[in-house]
């Protein structure tokens with residue numbers, strides 16, 4: 001995976017993305033508007049685009065973070081978003097980021113995986129099929145990186161809409177997902193988040 005992450009973006013695209021340019025744009029099924037889709041390394045994402053991505057996370061998920069024991073930590077989130085080996089598919093309209101997915105080919109519990117760090121769409125882009133298309137891009141990259149075994153992600157259990165979305169795409173609870181906590185009185189409490197994964201099929 002180190003070898004994969006060390007490739008320049010052009011080589012990464014040539015080696016792992018579909019040869020056709022279909023992924024470079026997306027048409028909103030309800031409005032007919034055409035959106036530009038780009039792939040960038042985290043270091044190449046502009047400060048303005050990072051800020052738009054951060055605002056999307058804040059809008060869609062800050063409440064879920066606040067409810068969790070870790071809480072909502074903007075500084076830590078911004079730092080995580082800039083991890084060197086992360087890549088971003090940005091979905092833009094009139095130069096403004098309206099949705100994105102960030103991911104990293106990496107090892108998780110010794111398994112080579114494509115880890116989806118974030119996927120967030122503005123409300124006007126939700127329930128349009130775009131989320132499925134973006135996750136499909138990560139799965140396609142996984143298929144093309146020979147050693148990759150699964151696509152993986154973490155989701156708040158409180159985010160029922162997202163959990164349903166992943167289940168519909170064939171994701172199931174990963175064996176490494178945290179088990180429910182057992183309280184002193186014996187009651188089991190579900191963990192705040194679930195790790196979901198889907199095997200790569202070649």
Ligand SMILES: CC(C)(COP(=O)(O)OP(=O)(O)OC[C@H]1O[C@@H](n2cnc3c(N)ncnc32)[C@H](O)[C@@H]1OP(=O)(O)O)[C@@H](O)C(=O)NCCC(=O)NCCS
Nearest residue numbers: 029060119120121126127128129130131132154155162165
């Ligand atoms: C979770 C998320 C990424 C899913 O993306 P999405 O585009 O909304 O999801 P889909 O691609 O599956 O589309 C969902 C719905 O659109 C419908 N849809 C799919 N293609 C469509 C099309 N071409 N035209 C109209 N509707 C369509 C699907 O039927 C589906 O509806 P259903 O679930 O009621 O059957 C997105 O909703 C989102 O950004 N949510 C907020 C942030 C978030 O929770 N992120 C996840 C953190 S783990």
